Amino acid sequence: MASATSTKKCARSIRIALQSAGARILNHPVAASDWGNTLQTIGYKKINPSFDNPKEGDIYIIHRTQKHVYGHIAAYTGNQWVSDFRQKSHAVYKNDQVRYTYYRLA
Numbered sequence: 001m002a003s004a005t006s007t008k009k010c011a012r013s014i015r016i017a018l019q020s021a022g023a024r025i026l027n028h029p030v031a032a033s034d035w036g037n038t039l040q041t042i043g044y045k046k047i048n049p050s051f052d053n054p055k056e057g058d059i060y061i062i063h064r065t066q067k068h069v070y071g072h073i074a075a076y077t078g079n080q081w082v083s084d085f086r087q088k089s090h091a092v093y094k095n096d097q098v099r100y101t102y103y104r105l106a
Contacts, residue, residue, distance in 0.1 A: 010083035011035060014073050033064045033071025036101055044103040051090050055104060060090060063099040
C-alpha cells in the first residue's frame with residue numbers, strides 16, 4: 001500500500017506493482033524518467049496523455065527536471081494515481097514546464 005507522502009522511491013514501487021501483476025522485469029533503470037523502454041518491453045504503448053480519462057493500469061513518467069533529477073513515475077489504479085504515495089492528482093511537481101510521457105498496456 002502506498003503511503004500518504006512520498007518516500008522518494010516511485011520507480012521501485014511501480015516495479016513491484018508491475019511484478020506483482022505478473023510482469024517479467026529482469027533489468028530495469030533506477031531513475032523513474034528512464035523507465036519508458038522497460039514499459040514498452042513489457043507491452044505498454046506510448047500514447048498521448050489522457051489525464052482527463054485515465055484507464056486502470058495507465059502509467060505516466062515525468063522527465064527529469066533541474067530540481068528532480070530522477071523524474072517521477074506513477075500508475076492509475078482505476079480510482080487514483082499512485083506511486084510510492086497516494087497522489088491527489090497527476091500534477092505532483094509545482095512546475096508547469098514538466099514533460100510527461102504517457103503509457104497504456106496494449
